[in-house]
Amino acid sequence: MSDLVNVGVADLKVSDNSDTLVSYGLGSCVAVAIFDPVKKVGGLAHVMLPESRGKETAAAPGKFADTAVPHLVQELVRLGARPKGLKCKLVGGAQMFEIPGSRNKQAGLACGPSANIGARNVEAVKQALEELKVPIVGEETGGNHGRTVRFDTSSGVIDITSIYFGQSAL
């Protein structure tokens, strides 16, 4: 029986049961959906920051791009996915506010667009995917609007909802 499973901030879930994985209200966070269309297993990570720098990774591997991607791949392979048959779709990484001179310590910026965090998240996810040779087959990132993501793990289709642009499928 397939279910609707919530994937909260910094969370990571996988399914071989045709579940739909949902992340509500993504801002600068990135939803990383990786799936094997043949084996019908898929997983979703709600990535919040680009780099773990060795912190908190055990508790929340889904929080950082550089830990979420390998962890997701590992979990999917454990569920029977073929490492070479994996595909990825990315959604999110928006810039919600523009505040002149905002600090954003975690992003390592003393000043300037704190903004960059969404784009940096996307960049970091792409780099991690590149290292594991997982191809990106769909992407809807950037902009300055929030998105809700519903990822059908059996078909690999992502349903995106936004207040400004309504509904679309990826």
Place this chain on the structure above:
Amino acid sequence: MAKDKSGRSLSELQIDALREAGNIGAGNAAIALSQMVSKKVGLSTPKASLMRLSNVPELVGGPEAPVAGVYLNVTGDCSGSILLLLEEESALSLAGLMVPGDIEEADDLTVVKKSALQETGSILSASYLNALGQLTGLFFKPSVPGFAVDMAGAILDYVLVDLASSADYVLVVETDFMVSGVKVLGHLVLFPDLGTLSKILDRLGVPFE
């Protein structure tokens, strides 16, 4: 009971002290807002509570609910951020009261209305900070405000990142506005950086045990 990251909880006394700052701040804000819109603006006695960050979207109808957010960074003797959250409905009626225009535009957030809301967030935050500053002798400096209307979750996840994710618990000061007799509900959410809350409570004379 609400606890902060290190597992501490706020006592009744501490909540009272923070609410008192809210009271004084609300008084200051009401005067400033009245002057801005040339209307009588009242602000209710605020409720202060410590709340799990992940529960904040529930205040305004869940992570997908459309909200207006005004966001500022705070620097100075203490650091953190402040976010004013208004449900879309509240934002529209507040903006409508502040910038009376055509009825046809009632459901539209025009540039002028957005700017009015942004200014409201700025005034409210600054008023609360000033009150807190007077009571603690600490100096707070708010940044220029950012403004967005979007899903509550999207607005909060941005703030979360900006906070370096140090705060699991945040201080929420709930405020009712009365503009020309119409009531609007707003939530002023304070995100103290690590150590900031205990510094403030120390100065207020109600330190953590």
